[in-house]
Amino acid sequence: MKLSFEELEEESEEKGEEFAEIIYRKGWDSLEELIETLESLGMEGVDIEVEKEGDEVREIVVRVDETVTSDFYEENPDVEVEDPACRFEAALFRKLAELYYDVEMEVEEERCRLSGDDHCEFRIRPKS
Secondary structure: OOOOHHHHHHHHHHHHHHHHHHHHHHOOOOHHHHHHHHHHOOOEOOEEEEEEEOOEEEEEEEEEOEOHHHHHHHHOOOOOOOOOOOHHHHHHHHHHHHHHHOOOEEEEEEEOHHHOOOOEEEEEEEOO
């Protein structure tokens, strides 16, 4: 059975959410430990900044020098890059934030290596 590109994108988002649930169940004691876990999945240069107002999260910025998705597209130049490209990572980071903060979140990929940026950058915010 051959999947369409849209089905592959949808499946990629589902897999990102599944990985988030596994990582969340595993637990972590610090952002550094979470970053180590993400880097063990094949991401490189992960940086996470959390902006809070009191106890409530306002925004989470995740920067990644190399994602699994960017590596895939760079290794397969004949595959057309869709925008936004890093759907797996966007779903992973959004779901991790939702599980950790128990708030529904939205994510936007603001920078992407595949668009010529030097890193991928995701902004995660509580849904209004």
